Amino acid sequence: MQFWIIQGLNSLSLGGLLFLLASGFSLIFGLMRLANLTHGAFFMLGTYFGATAMRAYSDLSIWTVAVWAGVAVAALGGLFERLVLTRLKANPLGQVLVTLGMSFIISDACLALWGGDSIPVPTPRNLQAPTRLFGFVFPTYRLVLVGCAITAAITLYLLLERTRLGAMIRAGVDDAQMARAVGIPVSNLFTIVFCLGAGIAGAGGVLGGPILSAYPGLDGDMLPLALIVVILGGIGSLLGAFIGSFIVGFIYTFGTALFPELAYIILFLPMILVLALRPQGLLGRQGA
Amino acid sequence: MPISRRQFVSTAAGVGIASVAAPRLTFAQNSGPIRIGLLAAKTGPLASGGIDMELALTMFLKERDNTLAGRKVELIVADTAGVPATARTKAQELIEKNSIHCVIGPLAAFEALAIADYLTEKEVPTLGVAAAEDMTQRHPSPWFVRLTSTSAQCAYPLAEYSAKELKYKKIVTIADDFAYGHEMCAGFQRAFEDNGGKIIQKIFTPLATPDYGSYVAQVKGADAIFLGTAGSNGFRFLRQFIEYGMKDKMAVIGGMTALDESVLRNMGDEALGILTTSWYSAELDNAANKVFAPAFRKQFKYDPGYYAGSTYLSGQVLEAALKTINANVEDKKALMAAIRGSNADTVRGLVKFDDLGNVIGNVYIRKVTRSDGRLVNSVIKTYPDVTQFWTYDKTAFLKNPVYSRDYPPAKNLEP
Numbered sequence: 001m002q003f004w005i006i007q008g009l010n011s012l013s014l015g016g017l018l019f020l021l022a023s024g025f026s027l028i029f030g031l032m033r034l035a036n037l038t039h040g041a042f043f044m045l046g047t048y049f050g051a052t053a054m055r056a057y058s059d060l061s062i063w064t065v066a067v068w069a070g071v072a073v074a075a076l077g078g079l080f081e082r083l084v085l086t087r088l089k090a091n092p093l094g095q096v097l098v099t100l101g102m103s104f105i106i107s108d109a110c111l112a113l114w115g116g117d118s119i120p121v122p123t124p125r126n127l128q129a130p131t132r133l134f135g136f137v138f139p140t141y142r143l144v145l146v147g148c149a150i151t152a153a154i155t156l157y158l159l160l161e162r163t164r165l166g167a168m169i170r171a172g173v174d175d176a177q178m179a180r181a182v183g184i185p186v187s188n189l190f191t192i193v194f195c196l197g198a199g200i201a202g203a204g205g206v207l208g209g210p211i212l213s214a215y216p217g218l219d220g221d222m223l224p225l226a227l228i229v230v231i232l233g234g235i236g237s238l239l240g241a242f243i244g245s246f247i248v249g250f251i252y253t254f255g256t257a258l259f260p261e262l263a264y265i266i267l268f269l270p271m272i273l274v275l276a277l278r279p280q281g282l283l284g285r286q287g288a
Numbered sequence: 289m290p291i292s293r294r295q296f297v298s299t300a301a302g303v304g305i306a307s308v309a310a311p312r313l314t315f316a317q318n319s320g321p322i323r324i325g326l327l328a329a330k331t332g333p334l335a336s337g338g339i340d341m342e343l344a345l346t347m348f349l350k351e352r353d354n355t356l357a358g359r360k361v362e363l364i365v366a367d368t369a370g371v372p373a374t375a376r377t378k379a380q381e382l383i384e385k386n387s388i389h390c391v392i393g394p395l396a397a398f399e400a401l402a403i404a405d406y407l408t409e410k411e412v413p414t415l416g417v418a419a420a421e422d423m424t425q426r427h428p429s430p431w432f433v434r435l436t437s438t439s440a441q442c443a444y445p446l447a448e449y450s451a452k453e454l455k456y457k458k459i460v461t462i463a464d465d466f467a468y469g470h471e472m473c474a475g476f477q478r479a480f481e482d483n484g485g486k487i488i489q490k491i492f493t494p495l496a497t498p499d500y501g502s503y504v505a506q507v508k509g510a511d512a513i514f515l516g517t518a519g520s521n522g523f524r525f526l527r528q529f530i531e532y533g534m535k536d537k538m539a540v541i542g543g544m545t546a547l548d549e550s551v552l553r554n555m556g557d558e559a560l561g562i563l564t565t566s567w568y569s570a571e572l573d574n575a576a577n578k579v580f581a582p583a584f585r586k587q588f589k590y591d592p593g594y595y596a597g598s599t600y601l602s603g604q605v606l607e608a609a610l611k612t613i614n615a616n617v618e619d620k621k622a623l624m625a626a627i628r629g630s631n632a633d634t635v636r637g638l639v640k641f642d643d644l645g646n647v648i649g650n651v652y653i654r655k656v657t658r659s660d661g662r663l664v665n666s667v668i669k670t671y672p673d674v675t676q677f678w679t680y681d682k683t684a685f686l687k688n689p690v691y692s693r694d695y696p697p698a699k700n701l702e703p
Contacts, residue, residue, distance in 0.1 A: 003505070010501040017499070108331060116336025117550050118520035120527065130533050137533040142501065190370055213497065213527070215520035221496040253502040260506075263465075263494045 007257050013142035015249025016149030022229035022241050025198035030236025031173050031193045034144030037099040040223030041106035042073050042198045046205025047214040051119040063122045070203030077198025081191050111216050123207025153242050228271045234284025313684040321360040322617050323449035325382035327393035334370035336550050337595035342598035357441035357610035370618045372402035379403040389617040392602045397467050412626045415602040421471050422539035422690045424646035433645040436598050437567045439468050439476020442544040442680040445651045445671040447476045449485035458488045463516030465492035471515040472543050474691035487699035512539040522546045523598040549593030552663045561657045568597035569654050569665040570638045577635040601634045608632040646676045
């Protein structure tokens, strides 16, 4: 019984982490039809910022650091979008290549700046004590991470569904040409969304830090997970990304616990099945 | 057949380059500096170790004013990025473009395997760092020696120590799911079970494991858990292990890279008391290391570990060999014979080689303690002159298959 409860909680916390990772990717992919392969690098950059800031100033709270790292990565993402990606608008292959190249540049820059060692991101001091549940212990921070993901999901939902900016973004997602025709500045919108997506990745990187640590190669480890979640959940659907995150969290956790030899198969098989049977993803719209 | 202009230009350029390069090649074979090629992963996930390899070797040469046995040395460092294919390209570049006299490195087993045949074919003396067992067992090369350890060589003493002195009965192993992890755990299992212990669970985790939570929760009750990991994975696993309150329930012991100095310098009190095994520790009390470790620490602000130790050690053995052949590196056979016959006193103590080219040297059981405010691996026991076959009969050993995930079979796993 204990096994199922602990692994269930593990699934939830991994799901939460995956949502923080994948929601920004989903947002950018949904609006701009841009598979931003720099996303993993943005996430990693956030983790490194978090590790550095929190090691230098031990009394900083992780929430403050997450916000600032998010802003910093968002600014970097905005620059990248304005200076490079806008020039490649109708060139999907060019976009993929340039975002991939950018991810290499960021990871080498991180290596040059921070070296090759793993740098831990400290768990917030008030969350270090494990939670005791029915006679077993579970790390408190992991539970808080689920809360973070839900908060992020609700905030994003409200932003998209209840604000004017959100309405414009949705219009852009549905039909960019029509949106342009009715006077929505789609180009500026793209930049805002790219910043937002990069910023969430950066903040998510800080929040995921206590579990993952900052290390070279983190970007490459995380990017495929973001892709799986978004493909599984459905392109351009925030709810899809949310559900996809938790599905992947559950499949991965229970899969590795029950069939440890098949870790990669367990991770990728659901994605392949979904692609074969429902190419638009679980919640993606037909023809989107 | 008509020749296009492009073809003509490229042919002409090729001939031009060849005519410039050719005389230099013949010249280079007779005199000039000794050219050492270092294959180190300086980018990618293995970068931490590769960078340390370069720092230590550069430091070694600088201490000797870039002169070994009276002859100038030129060090050419090639970044393999921790990718076997890149390692192959770089090895080719070192040999064909830089016409090096010997190779030090590479770091990782799969890189070493990718270039082994090529280096043998080109007859380049190689001082290996990577641990892959078979390179000095079932597939030795006359041009390859290893100064560090096979994957399992350092695990045997720890296994014996755990069973005999710590009286552990049941141990769980966890390691990265690739050859190094498989081989190390297999060797540990064999020696531990031969001493009366039981391996009750073996966990192998993929190299890219996003979350160790699900693995930590699977660990069965045992006296100890053996970490057969390298680099960031073991580090992350250990953190999760502690956060789930598991460290209060069982002891943690580790293989030669699990708590390397590079991992240790980013850890806190939670690492205290963990036992690991290695052929090196920055704390080793011998004349050579008492010069090397403090000098390295002074210059780079951290302790040298496995990787820094490996190239410094290679430098020392190479220097000793060069002295016996009067730095005549052009005679590759003599150089190789001198290396293999070496009996050099190094930072890891006295080393010599077996007939397959693997090192016979001390292995140390180390315990994490605090010294001058930093975490160090203090030596608590020395196993002298450990060979790659441990106490096993060499012929019988070599008749068995190479260690793997499932060999030797684990008979005591608990369901």
